[in-house]
Amino acid sequence: MDPLNTPVRLRGHATWLLGQASTQGHRLIGERMHAAGVTSRSYYSLLVALAESGPTSQADLGRRIGLDRSDVTAVVTDLEERGYLERTPDPADRRRNLVNLTDSGAKFLGELDKEVVAAQATLLEPLSPEERDVLLGMLGRIVEHHTGLRVSGTEER
Amino acid sequence: MDPLNTPVRLRGHATWLLGQASTQGHRLIGERMHAAGVTSRSYYSLLVALAESGPTSQADLGRRIGLDRSDVTAVVTDLEERGYLERTPDPADRRRNLVNLTDSGAKFLGELDKEVVAAQATLLEPLSPEERDVLLGMLGRIVEHHTGLRVSGTEER
DNA sequence: CGACCAACATTGGTCGTGCCAACAGTTGGC
DNA sequence: GCCAACTGTTGGCACGACCAATGTTGGTCG
Numbered sequence: 001m002d003p004l005n006t007p008v009r010l011r012g013h014a015t016w017l018l019g020q021a022s023t024q025g026h027r028l029i030g031e032r033m034h035a036a037g038v039t040s041r042s043y044y045s046l047l048v049a050l051a052e053s054g055p056t057s058q059a060d061l062g063r064r065i066g067l068d069r070s071d072v073t074a075v076v077t078d079l080e081e082r083g084y085l086e087r088t089p090d091p092a093d094r095r096r097n098l099v100n101l102t103d104s105g106a107k108f109l110g111e112l113d114k115e116v117v118a119a120q121a122t123l124l125e126p127l128s129p130e131e132r133d134v135l136l137g138m139l140g141r142i143v144e145h146h147t148g149l150r151v152s153g154t155e156e157r
Numbered sequence: 158m159d160p161l162n163t164p165v166r167l168r169g170h171a172t173w174l175l176g177q178a179s180t181q182g183h184r185l186i187g188e189r190m191h192a193a194g195v196t197s198r199s200y201y202s203l204l205v206a207l208a209e210s211g212p213t214s215q216a217d218l219g220r221r222i223g224l225d226r227s228d229v230t231a232v233v234t235d236l237e238e239r240g241y242l243e244r245t246p247d248p249a250d251r252r253r254n255l256v257n258l259t260d261s262g263a264k265f266l267g268e269l270d271k272e273v274v275a276a277q278a279t280l281l282e283p284l285s286p287e288e289r290d291v292l293l294g295m296l297g298r299i300v301e302h303h304t305g306l307r308v309s310g311t312e313e314r
Numbered sequence: 315c316g317a318c319c320a321a322c323a324t325t326g327g328t329c330g331t332g333c334c335a336a337c338a339g340t341t342g343g344c
Numbered sequence: 345g346c347c348a349a350c351t352g353t354t355g356g357c358a359c360g361a362c363c364a365a366t367g368t369t370g371g372t373c374g
Binding site: 058059072073074076077094095096097 | 321322323324325326
Binding site: 005006007008009010011012013014015017018019020021022024025026028029045048049052053063064065066113116117119120123124125126127131132134135136138139140141142143144145146147 | 159162163164165166167168169170171172174175176177178179181182183185186202205206209210220221222223270273276277280281282283284288289291292293295296297298299300301302303304
């Protein structure tokens with residue numbers, strides 16, 4: 001790519017800028033994740049969701065992070081083989097697998113988390129702390145508006 | 158996806174918000190493009206680049222919009238079959254194809270442009286005009302910082 | 315109680331996009 | 345005149361998103 005000659009009309013569109021910025025962010029995260037031994041971002045999302053909710057079914061995990069059930073199966077299988085989580089049949093509902101985060105899984109998530117947070121800082125480097133807040137706020141409103149998700153305003157007060 | 162239960166830790170990350178916002182933007186554009194008879198965003202990018210530069214080689218087009226030479230070939234072939242552009246061998250350099258935008262191609266680009274601009278407005282709906290400028294400015298700085306592209310500050314002065 | 319529909323986990327497949335490798339033809343510099 | 349670099353083209357791989365079918369279990373309604 002030759003960024004210096006990108007068409008002016010493209011550079012001015014919000015969708016193009018968002019796509020570029022998103023790509024850069026995913027690139028930064030991808031590099032750090034790969035160094036930590038993980039190839040896909042889904043792994044991190046799934047572990048985060050699991051840590052936040054406690055033991056849950058795979059379907060629930062998938063719904064919360066926007067991952068298809070079939071893909072959840074693959075990720076869970078891989079993470080289970082690494083010893084980061086366990087599958088146990090739910091005694092209350094034998095259709096479900098109760099997915100459980102192990103100690104080493106929690107530790108691994110901690111490492112990934114450090115990488116992810118560091119990637120955020122690198123991505124937002126050219127912005128001041130105040131600007132970063134403004135940016136996150138506006139992005140949150142956009143996402144909220146188009147998905148129904150409540151992103152901002154939940155932390156404080 | 159169940160956006161209401163997305164893990165809090167994910168929702169706060171800039172990369173996640175950017176990814177979601179970018180996805181929404183691409184979805185909006187995709188819908189409108191599909192209605193206009195085009196399946197991929199590359200078509201629009203390529204036509205824009207071509208309109209801005211005048212007749213050029215395929216390699217040049219690809220470099221400017223970040224598309225691989227092989228993929229450029231496919232898009233150009235398709236657009237040529239639709240009559241939106243023409244391939245003519247460059248007499249000055251027989252390796253190259255001079256790609257030329259036809260009248261109907263320019264007209265088609267005009268239609269696509271309307272859709273794309275409308276999609277921007279829909280995406281940024283929850284933001285005031287001033288906020289949109291701020292957002293585009295910050296995104297531009299991020300992209301510029303990580304790619305070397307000069308996005309902002311070129312129009313005015 | 316039995317019949318029916320919905321949800322679960324799993325397997326297997328499709329599709330779009332980005333990217334790389336190889337190729338033959340061509341150019342320009344040394 | 346030679347060799348490195350470039351061009352367009354074909355073919356392929358990888359990855360993510362997505363969908364369909366299957367066997368199993370849960371809940372509901374007659």
